Amino acid sequence: MPDEIVLKVENLSKFFPMKKSVFSRAKHFLHAVDNLNFQIEKGKVLSLVGESGCGKTTTGKTILKLYEPTGGKITFLGKDVTHLHETEDKKWFHSKTQMIFQDPFESLNPRKTIFDIVAEPMNIQNFGTLRKRELMVMDILKRVGISPPDAFLWRYPHELSGGQRQRVAIARALVMKPEFVVADEPTSMLDVSIRTQVMKLMMELIKEMNMSFLYITHDLAVARYMADEISVMYLGRMVEYANSEELINNPLHPYTKALISAVPVPDPEFKRKSVEIKGGIGKPIDPLPRCRFYDRCPFAMEICNQKEPELLDVGQNHKVACFLYKKDGGTIA
Amino acid sequence: MKAVLEIKNLKMYYDTQAGQVKAADDISFSLYEGESMGLVGESGCGKTSVSMSIMRLLPENARIISGNIFFGGKDIVKLSNEEMNKIRWAGISMIFQAAMNSLNPVYRVGDQIIEAITTHEPDVTFEEARQRVASLYKLVGLDPERMDNYPHEYSGGMKQRAVIAMSLACNPKLIIADEPTTALDVIVQDTILRELEKIQKKLNMSMIYISHDIAVIAEVASKIAIMYAGKIVEMSDSVTIFKRPAHPYTVGLMSSFPSIRGAKKELVTIPGEPPNLLNAPDHCRFAPRCPFATDECWKKEPSYEEIEDNHFVACFHPQNLKKQVRANAG
Numbered sequence: 001m002p003d004e005i006v007l008k009v010e011n012l013s014k015f016f017p018m019k020k021s022v023f024s025r026a027k028h029f030l031h032a033v034d035n036l037n038f039q040i041e042k043g044k045v046l047s048l049v050g051e052s053g054c055g056k057t058t059t060g061k062t063i064l065k066l067y068e069p070t071g072g073k074i075t076f077l078g079k080d081v082t083h084l085h086e087t088e089d090k091k092w093f094h095s096k097t098q099m100i101f102q103d104p105f106e107s108l109n110p111r112k113t114i115f116d117i118v119a120e121p122m123n124i125q126n127f128g129t130l131r132k133r134e135l136m137v138m139d140i141l142k143r144v145g146i147s148p149p150d151a152f153l154w155r156y157p158h159e160l161s162g163g164q165r166q167r168v169a170i171a172r173a174l175v176m177k178p179e180f181v182v183a184d185e186p187t188s189m190l191d192v193s194i195r196t197q198v199m200k201l202m203m204e205l206i207k208e209m210n211m212s213f214l215y216i217t218h219d220l221a222v223a224r225y226m227a228d229e230i231s232v233m234y235l236g237r238m239v240e241y242a243n244s245e246e247l248i249n250n251p252l253h254p255y256t257k258a259l260i261s262a263v264p265v266p267d268p269e270f271k272r273k274s275v276e277i278k279g280g281i282g283k284p285i286d287p288l289p290r291c292r293f294y295d296r297c298p299f300a301m302e303i304c305n306q307k308e309p310e311l312l313d314v315g316q317n318h319k320v321a322c323f324l325y326k327k328d329g330g331t332i333a
Numbered sequence: 334m335k336a337v338l339e340i341k342n343l344k345m346y347y348d349t350q351a352g353q354v355k356a357a358d359d360i361s362f363s364l365y366e367g368e369s370m371g372l373v374g375e376s377g378c379g380k381t382s383v384s385m386s387i388m389r390l391l392p393e394n395a396r397i398i399s400g401n402i403f404f405g406g407k408d409i410v411k412l413s414n415e416e417m418n419k420i421r422w423a424g425i426s427m428i429f430q431a432a433m434n435s436l437n438p439v440y441r442v443g444d445q446i447i448e449a450i451t452t453h454e455p456d457v458t459f460e461e462a463r464q465r466v467a468s469l470y471k472l473v474g475l476d477p478e479r480m481d482n483y484p485h486e487y488s489g490g491m492k493q494r495a496v497i498a499m500s501l502a503c504n505p506k507l508i509i510a511d512e513p514t515t516a517l518d519v520i521v522q523d524t525i526l527r528e529l530e531k532i533q534k535k536l537n538m539s540m541i542y543i544s545h546d547i548a549v550i551a552e553v554a555s556k557i558a559i560m561y562a563g564k565i566v567e568m569s570d571s572v573t574i575f576k577r578p579a580h581p582y583t584v585g586l587m588s589s590f591p592s593i594r595g596a597k598k599e600l601v602t603i604p605g606e607p608p609n610l611l612n613a614p615d616h617c618r619f620a621p622r623c624p625f626a627t628d629e630c631w632k633k634e635p636s637y638e639e640i641e642d643n644h645f646v647a648c649f650h651p652q653n654l655k656k657q658v659r660a661n662a663g
């Protein structure tokens with residue numbers, strides 16, 4: 001099936017209570033993720049981009065059940081997984097999903113050998129004999145470029161470089177051939193030459209295993225390279241969504257435009273125009289029912305202060321949440 | 334043009350239990366008045382070590398083995414601590430890596446800058462210093478009314494602006510900015526880079542920008558030095574470095590960055606990892622990763638030479654030279 005939907009997220013929200021003390025009831029909420037809708041097809045990569053604090057990590061963790069959602073629905077391989085109660089269901093879900101974290105220094109248990117770290121998902125699932133596990137660990141280590149694998153099996157994370165550690169983290173995530181992976185800034189701690197190696201490696205593995213990825217990054221250039229589709233977040237909301245090339249070459253939302261124009265260009269003869277938005281990013285605590293970009297937007301109108309724009313398809317699956325645009329194309333101006 | 338800073342064959346090594354770490358190994362470059370230079374390289378290649386040598390702020394186990402650092406006609410390497418104290422901040426100042434996190438949380442931000450001024454210029458009164466901080470705030474795009482706030486009341490970008498204001502406090506001739514925007518989001522980075530550029534031009538200061546990000550360097554520097562494993566392997570004006578990189582490491586670096594401009598390109602990877610600087614080998618340090626390596630490269634180190642006008646490279650087989658380009662075209 002070419003268009004099989006692996007993950008579907010409907011009105012997904014995650015609010016964090018702002019408590020004064022453990023005894024008081026929360027009166028205020030931080031809307032870290034607010035009403036997200038998107039889906040990922042089999043073998044496709046969707047990238048979530050946006051500045052720090054916009055809700056990327058919270059989205060990834062809520063989908064993978066590391067946080068209980070405040071509202072909305074998550075469907076995975078056709079099954080409602082919003083709330084998993086049965087042990088069997090949890091086991092099934094966690095056998096088919098994985099997360100790769102930003103910091104390979106923190107995400108690997110320093111007291112475990114490389115073999116134990118990579119074999120862990122198999123142990124949890126009670127998968128295979130020891131011999132089978134050994135073969136699979138060797139296999140995936142070789143695949144991620146840790147070679148020769150037997151020279152690394154009994155080493156510890158601190159004996160490896162940052163790049164090697166992230167390769168091990170990728171090996172652990174992929175050893176059971178998951179259907180869906182959340183990768184949260186997996187290369188942002190790595191050095192340039194190593195970063196490119198790891199990006200290319202992930203691209204190859206995604207194609208080879210036909211996996212679906214939610215690829216989180218603050219770097220639009222990385223998103224363009226890794227993802228089929230890009231979605232831009234701002235203060236908990238998805239403000240724009242499109243095919244990667246379309247989003248980079250034809251951004252519509254004023255925030256996306258600012259974000260793209262702020263990216264430095266590796267060409268000393270190119271004179272880039274400066275960004276023209278005011279102020280800095282705040283926190284979405286009890287946000288008012290208006291556009292969240294309102295106080296920084298150079299195009300803000302009366303209506304933007306009165307209600308929140310919805311994410312609308314303006315044509316060819318390019319979606320934008322901004323009153324400057326109308327459904328199925330056309331601008332109001 | 335007058336050289337503000339001239340470094341000649343600087344060697345700075347760290348002594349460790351495991352052996353000698355050659356963090357700055359035979360570094361030479363000059364920086365002219367009003368010039369901005371980018372120092373580029375991956376982490377651990379020695380960028381901070383070079384700047385800490387210039388500031389003479391070195392840890393106990395660091396030793397300047399040989400070489401000279403001329404600033405204002407004096408060799409910094411030979412100065413006494415008192416003489417160096419006079420140059421630091423007033424002559425050369427530095428925006429340290431992650432400095433915005435080192436503002437003291439219990440003091441008001443303005444007071445911390447006032448203290449920096451009165452320490453180096455004891456004749457300046459408190460009121461005068463306060464006035465100066467207020468105008469520095471305006472210069473870096475901060476509201477002077479925020480002087481009396483504490484660091485936690487500032488956003489990341491505001492803290493970085495305050496740190497920049499502090500580095501300007503005593504009118505230095507040279508500023509070294511060590512990864513000044515690495516921890517910041519891209520829109521904040523953009524405004525801060527513009528601000529720095531504007532101030533540098535306005536005050537005609539010389540700057541050394543340190544970064545691992547070649548795109549940032551392309552926008553702020555007129556000349557670029559590429560470091561690899563403790564050495565400068567290539568240096569020229571920015572356009573030459575980007576359009577005709579000669580050292581194989583620079584060539585690789587230039588095509589390994591994804592970009593949002595132009596057509597989507599296939600990324601080129603440099604195989605392997607940067608070497609440990611402990612007990613460095615006596616052959617070319619890039620040889621294990623170099624696609625052009627020959628026997629010669631494994632036998633001795635290439636010397637650092639001016640292969641074209643104002644284009645310095647340390648490599649036995651430099652690429653994209655004007656002669657080669659012409660030969661290829663013809």
Ligand SMILES: Nc1ncnc2c1ncn2[C@@H]1O[C@H](COP(=O)(O)OP(=O)(O)O)[C@@H](O)[C@H]1O
Nearest residue numbers: 016030032051052053054055056057058059283
């Ligand atoms: N466990 C938590 N408790 C309270 N607030 C949180 C928690 N995790 C994240 N936040 C807040 O939620 C918002 C989104 O954070 P995050 O998802 O980490 O953003 P990003 O990954 O895009 O940087 C931020 O304002 C952050 O401070």
Ligand SMILES: Nc1ncnc2c1ncn2[C@@H]1O[C@H](COP(=O)(O)OP(=O)(O)O)[C@@H](O)[C@H]1O
Nearest residue numbers: 347354356375376377378379380381382392610
């Ligand atoms: N105090 C120290 N003692 C021993 N080695 C050090 C010390 N400081 C830095 N180094 C080593 O020196 C090399 C260069 O470091 P540094 O100048 O910080 O690089 P960069 O700034 O380019 O990341 C690295 O290999 C680093 O591990």
Ligand code: SF4
Nearest residue numbers: 291294297304322323
């Ligand atoms: S809805 Fe209004 S305020 Fe929001 S981005 Fe669009 S124009 Fe700007």
Ligand code: SF4
Nearest residue numbers: 617620623630648649
């Ligand atoms: S000297 Fe040889 S090994 Fe070193 S960079 Fe040049 S060609 Fe490569």
Ligand SMILES: [Mg+2]
Nearest residue numbers: 056057058184
């Ligand atoms: Mg995050």
Ligand SMILES: [Mg+2]
Nearest residue numbers: 380381430511
């Ligand atoms: Mg450094």
